[in-house]
Amino acid sequence: MMSALRDVIRRGDPAVWLAGTGLGVSLLLIGAMIALILGKGLGFFWPGRLAQVTLKDGTVLMGEVVAREAIPAPGTPDHLRRTRIQLKLGNRDVTGTDFRWVDDDEIARTEYPGDAVFLERREYGPFIGRVISLANGDRTFATGTKDVLGELPALLQKAAGDRDALLRIEQRDIGAVNRSIEDARLRGRRLDLEAARTPGVNQSDARTAIERELAALKAQYVLFEGRLTQTVESASRIRLVVRTAAGEEKALSTLDIFRAYPANQLKTPERAAVYASRLWEFLSGDPRESNTEGGVFPAIFGTVMMVLIMSVAAVPFGILAALYLREYAKQGLLVRIVRIAVNNLAGVPSIVFGVFGLGFFVYFVGGTIDRLFYPELLPTPTFGTGGILWASLTLGLLTVPVVIVAAEEALAAVPRSMREASLATGATKFQTILRVVLPAAAPGILTGLILAMARGAGEVAPLMITGVVKLAPDLPVDGFFPFVHLERKFMHLGFHIYDVGFQSPNVEAAMPMVYATAVLLLVIVILLNLTAIVVRNRLRKKYQTSAFS
Amino acid sequence: MMAATVTVPDTGLRINTSGVTFAAQAPGASGADAIRIRNASLWYGANQALYDVTMDIPDKQVTAFIGPSGCGKSTLLRCFNRMNDLIDHVRVTGQILVQGRDINAPGTDVIDVRRRVGMVFQKSNPLPKSIFENVVYGLRIAGIRDKATLDAACERSLRGAALWEEVKDRLHSSGLSLSGGQQQRLCIARAIAIEPDIVLMDEPCSALDPIATLKIEELIYDLKAQYTIVIVTHNLQQAARVADRTAFFWLGRLVEYRTTAELFTNPTEKHTEDYITGRFG
Numbered sequence: 001m002m003s004a005l006r007d008v009i010r011r012g013d014p015a016v017w018l019a020g021t022g023l024g025v026s027l028l029l030i031g032a033m034i035a036l037i038l039g040k041g042l043g044f045f046w047p048g049r050l051a052q053v054t055l056k057d058g059t060v061l062m063g064e065v066v067a068r069e070a071i072p073a074p075g076t077p078d079h080l081r082r083t084r085i086q087l088k089l090g091n092r093d094v095t096g097t098d099f100r101w102v103d104d105d106e107i108a109r110t111e112y113p114g115d116a117v118f119l120e121r122r123e124y125g126p127f128i129g130r131v132i133s134l135a136n137g138d139r140t141f142a143t144g145t146k147d148v149l150g151e152l153p154a155l156l157q158k159a160a161g162d163r164d165a166l167l168r169i170e171q172r173d174i175g176a177v178n179r180s181i182e183d184a185r186l187r188g189r190r191l192d193l194e195a196a197r198t199p200g201v202n203q204s205d206a207r208t209a210i211e212r213e214l215a216a217l218k219a220q221y222v223l224f225e226g227r228l229t230q231t232v233e234s235a236s237r238i239r240l241v242v243r244t245a246a247g248e249e250k251a252l253s254t255l256d257i258f259r260a261y262p263a264n265q266l267k268t269p270e271r272a273a274v275y276a277s278r279l280w281e282f283l284s285g286d287p288r289e290s291n292t293e294g295g296v297f298p299a300i301f302g303t304v305m306m307v308l309i310m311s312v313a314a315v316p317f318g319i320l321a322a323l324y325l326r327e328y329a330k331q332g333l334l335v336r337i338v339r340i341a342v343n344n345l346a347g348v349p350s351i352v353f354g355v356f357g358l359g360f361f362v363y364f365v366g367g368t369i370d371r372l373f374y375p376e377l378l379p380t381p382t383f384g385t386g387g388i389l390w391a392s393l394t395l396g397l398l399t400v401p402v403v404i405v406a407a408e409e410a411l412a413a414v415p416r417s418m419r420e421a422s423l424a425t426g427a428t429k430f431q432t433i434l435r436v437v438l439p440a441a442a443p444g445i446l447t448g449l450i451l452a453m454a455r456g457a458g459e460v461a462p463l464m465i466t467g468v469v470k471l472a473p474d475l476p477v478d479g480f481f482p483f484v485h486l487e488r489k490f491m492h493l494g495f496h497i498y499d500v501g502f503q504s505p506n507v508e509a510a511m512p513m514v515y516a517t518a519v520l521l522l523v524i525v526i527l528l529n530l531t532a533i534v535v536r537n538r539l540r541k542k543y544q545t546s547a548f549s
Numbered sequence: 550m551m552a553a554t555v556t557v558p559d560t561g562l563r564i565n566t567s568g569v570t571f572a573a574q575a576p577g578a579s580g581a582d583a584i585r586i587r588n589a590s591l592w593y594g595a596n597q598a599l600y601d602v603t604m605d606i607p608d609k610q611v612t613a614f615i616g617p618s619g620c621g622k623s624t625l626l627r628c629f630n631r632m633n634d635l636i637d638h639v640r641v642t643g644q645i646l647v648q649g650r651d652i653n654a655p656g657t658d659v660i661d662v663r664r665r666v667g668m669v670f671q672k673s674n675p676l677p678k679s680i681f682e683n684v685v686y687g688l689r690i691a692g693i694r695d696k697a698t699l700d701a702a703c704e705r706s707l708r709g710a711a712l713w714e715e716v717k718d719r720l721h722s723s724g725l726s727l728s729g730g731q732q733q734r735l736c737i738a739r740a741i742a743i744e745p746d747i748v749l750m751d752e753p754c755s756a757l758d759p760i761a762t763l764k765i766e767e768l769i770y771d772l773k774a775q776y777t778i779v780i781v782t783h784n785l786q787q788a789a790r791v792a793d794r795t796a797f798f799w800l801g802r803l804v805e806y807r808t809t810a811e812l813f814t815n816p817t818e819k820h821t822e823d824y825i826t827g828r829f830g
Contacts, residue, residue: 331637416635417674421736424630425687425743426664435690436676542677 037522041515045278047271050116050128050263052245053087053102054109061100062116062128062245063087064263071103088508093124094248099508115145118263119242122256125289125509131260132241132249145262148240152260155238159254162235169228172479177221179480184214189376282516291470291500292510296517301475302388302468302490303457303524309392309486310399310456315449317396318403322445325404326411327433339408346401354462357394362386362466366487382487386467388476389486394466395459399452406448410441439539446536450529457525460494468492470499493521583608583747583777584629589643591624593636598624601643602803604796611769611778613792613809615785617824620798622781626749629779630666631659648746664691667740667776671752673732675724675739680707680716683724683735687743702742709775710738711768730761737768741776748772750780754787766791785825789813797821 008014048064055061067086073079084103092098119127134142134151142151188210191203236253243249258281261274285295321342329335366383374382383389414437422432460468469489476488497517504510584606591599599621606612614622624633631652633639644651652662664687675683682689684706685699693699703720707713712734716727724735733753740748750769754762762784769778769791782788788795789809796806797820805812805821816822 415674417670417672418676420632420635420668420670421674421676421739422686422690423635424632424663424668424670425690425739426660427687427690428660431690435686440677 034522037515037518040512041517041519044512044516045275045282047118047261047263047266047274047278049112050118051087052111052113052116053107054111055102055106056108057106060245060247061087061089061102062113063089063100064118064128066099088126088128090118090126090128091124091244094244094250095246098125098506112264114262114264116262116264117145117149117242118261119252119257120259120293121252122258122288125293125506127242127244127250127252129242129244132243135239135241135251137237149260149262152240152254155254156257156260159235159257162231162255166228166231166235169224169231173224174221174228175480177217177224181214181217181221184210184217186376193376283520286473287471289509290504290506291496292504292506292513296491296493296496296520298472298475299491299493299496299517300520300524301477302472303493303521304528305476306388306392306395306463306490306492307453307457307528309389310395311449311453313393313396314399314403314452314456318400318448318452319407319445321400322404322407322411323433323438326408327429327437342401342404346405348398349461350398350459351461353394353398354465357390357397357462357466358386361390361393366390385487386465386469386489387487388467388490391463391467391490391492394462395456398459398462399456402452402455403445403448406451407441407445410444410448411437413444414440439542443536443540446532446539450532450536453528453532454525457528458494458521460492460498463492463495468495470495470503493517493524497521581608582606583648584779585644585646585649586625587644587646589625589628589641589645591621591628591633591642592640594638598801599628600801603643604803604806606777606779607794608777609773609775610793611773611780611791613788613795614779614781614798615783615788615795615824616798616804618783621801622796622798623751625798626751626779626781629747629749630663630668632668634659664743665745666747666749667743667745668749669733669736669740669751669753671755673729673736673756675727675732675735678724679721680724680727680735681720684738684742686739691743706738706742709741709772710734711764711771712738728761730757730764733757733761733765734768737765737772741772745776747777747779750778752781752783755783762787785813797824799824 048066050062051065052060052062064087065085066088068083069086070080071078071082071084073082082103082105084101087100087102088098089095089100090098113130115130117129117131121127131145131148131152132143133140134148134155142148188207191206191210195201195203232255236255238254239251240254240257241249241251259274259277261270266274282295283300284297286298287296288294325335325338329338362385366381366385366387370378370382370384418436418440419432422436423429427435467489469491472489472491474485474488476485476490477483478485497514500510500517501514582605586602586604586606589599589602590597602621602625614626616622627633628641628645629647629652633641641653645653647662647666651657676686678686681699681703684703685693688699688702704713704717707716712731715731716735719726724732727735733756737748737753754765757765766787769780772778773793780788780792792809794807795809795812797804797812797816797818799820805816805818807817812821813825816825822828
């Protein structure tokens with residue numbers, strides 16, 4: 001008996017079970033995490049049905065059922081016996097609360113009325129209720145759910161066009177004027193600085209020119225502002241009258257409505273269409289309602305751009321450092337110490353890098369740039385405050401050790417016989433490195449890059465003090481000279497998750513956004529990695545080091 | 550046959566564009582000796598690997614180095630093109646004269662030495678490039694870009710390495726797609742593409758099957774018309790078959806160095822006799 005057990009142990013069966021269990025548990029955890037995030041994140045965009053719930057006390061509520069749970073009542077016999085549902089009611093402007101828990105016991109009747117409509121709008125979250133009529137100024141031109149819903153799609157499409165036009169006026173026309181005004185003001189300020197340095201200089205001509213320009217620009221500004229007001233007025237003439245389940249009426253301008261659908265009439269393909277349109281809005285739109293609605297495009301853009309700048313900064317440095325360490329440096333105590341230091345650097349907590357980035361890049365480098373090149377803007381900092389460049393460089397610093405370690409290993413893995421083959425034909429060391437060693441090491445170096453990108457894309461802590469913000473209206477790339485504005489603050493998906501999830505005033509409404517953004521961050525990291533992996537595999541095929549490997 | 554020799558400026562390389570090759574003839578002071586070794590000793594750090602070796606390697610002949618593992622024969626071979634430079638803490642004393650020039654003298658152009666002294670390694674090491682690029686690698690390194698020159702050099706070298714017929718239709722497939730024996734001949738083609746005077750072979754057949762070995766041995770026999778060949782081998786029969794002269798090394802010392810026939814039939818040293826009769830090693 002004992003000997004049989006000892007035999008089993010000696011054969012290593014328990015080790016196999018143990019190892020298998022370890023792997024199984026890990027896979028289970030990863031699977032559960034992905035399933036949870038995917039389910040919660042992607043389910044968010046699916047248009048659910050609208051339930052009209054009549055309570056026993058006569059209250060009528062209408063909304064999407066978003067959760068159901070057993071009611072905890074510790075110590076009583078009812079503990080976890082009874083259930084309650086959570087309704088997403090919308091109508092925050094009317095009722096003040098947009099989510100409500102209702103005990104199943106309180107409910108007298110639940111219906112799914114065909115005329116229930118879900119409206120997404122600019123402010124106050126969604127409106128849930130019924131549509132009554134459409135009016136152009138004082139003239140009502142459609143009444144009843146059927147007519148109104150028939151007219152609405154065309155009107156909403158026009159509203160979307162109007163919103164784009166307004167945005168263009170605001171950003172392109174008024175933005176340009178604002179820029180010119182700012183520019184002229186700065187020139188005036190520069191004159192002040194010059195006058196302070198060299199007293200007695202005659203500046204009257206220059207000052208008159210600036211003043212004349214400012215006057216012209218201000219006239220132009222008034223003109224554009226008038227046009228903006230006019231466009232808003234004409235676009236918001238069409239009003240939709242809606243009524244809540246409780247009977248309160250409200251008129252909404254179609255300009256403020258983004259989407260409307262009769263939630264209980266939709267067939268599956270139509271639901272899918274709404275789903276796709278919401279998903280697209282999420283990916284391509286700007287955030288609304290303190291980030292709890294709308295899209296996350298600025299955050300996607302910021303994340304990808306930051307990762308790219310980071311890679312451009314970190315990879316050449318890392319490879320050059322690894323080349324010197326591995327190929328040129330005399331292998332001795334000093335190199336060993338450097339190598340240990342690099343390895344340890346890879347393990348330094350990221351917030352420490354953030355503090356360094358703030359102190360060195362932002363205050364020292366940025367501050368110096370400001371003093372030298374933007375003195376007229378001071379005390380307002382240009383580069384002397386957090387921005388995408390400093391955040392990317394800080395992350396680059398964080399990832400350089402990863403790149404160095406991986407590149408060094410890749411270089412070391414290039415077989416000596418291949419170097420000898422090159423050297424024996426009269427190649428110099430540099431030629432050998434350039435033509436044989438680097439190409440052969442490229443796949444391994446790319447692996448390092450993949451690891452670095454994955455780490456950099458998911459890092460949040462150092463960004464929070466080097467340039468990430470919860471809402472950045474202007475992307476770091478736009479149509480105004482010099483087109484790439486590396487000094488700008490930016491949005492980042494990782495920070496967005498934190499901000500929406502933990503800094504939002506409306507937690508219930510924000511929670512699905514957290515999951516959706518998490519899915520997106522995962523997808524972007526995976527996409528970045530996949531790209532690098534595909535490139536690596538191509539290279540690996542091209543520079544295969546042996547026919548048998 | 551017409552023989553047009555092109556000298557490439559600044560590189561000192563002579564590229565023969567016809568099928569016939571003239572080995573670069575640089576007799577130097579030594580006349581019939583391609584390599585002269587005078588009191589050469591070598592240390593890896595504190596370990597001495599070669600003790601006071603003195604020998605002359607004749608021009609246009611095959612010289613074999615034999616001896617048990619670790620006897621210093623490969624180390625000596627790698628001295629001839631200064632491949633030992635790649636290893637840290639190596640120190641060489643004495644003189645090694647390749648075509649009359651001391652290659653360890655200060656100011657020696659190592660690149661030039663390696664162009665004149667080609668090398669084939671124990672394990673075939675084609676570069677992860679096409680067959681064509683493998684062969685012309687040394688020429689490209691030397692800065693030759695002319696397609697016709699490269700094409701001609703490729704064909705000539707592959708013919709020289711008896712590989713042309715087998716690969717002429719797939720010059721642009723990977724060098725790693727060849728069989729082991731073909732890969733080794735590809736490496737020989739690469740070595741002779743830059744038209745060296747001397748070809749060093751470090752156990753070129755140790756990883757090959759008997760058929761491939763036979764082919765390489767035939768090739769060595771053909772190559773000796775144009776090149777001085779020094780071959781390190783563990784295979785005594787191979788040394789007997791291909792070499793004109795054979796040197797026996799033991800514990801870092803040159804024990805006996807004579808014509809192959811004499812060494813194998815009538816060794817004067819006890820160690821040599823013990824080794825070739827299989828009593829040790």
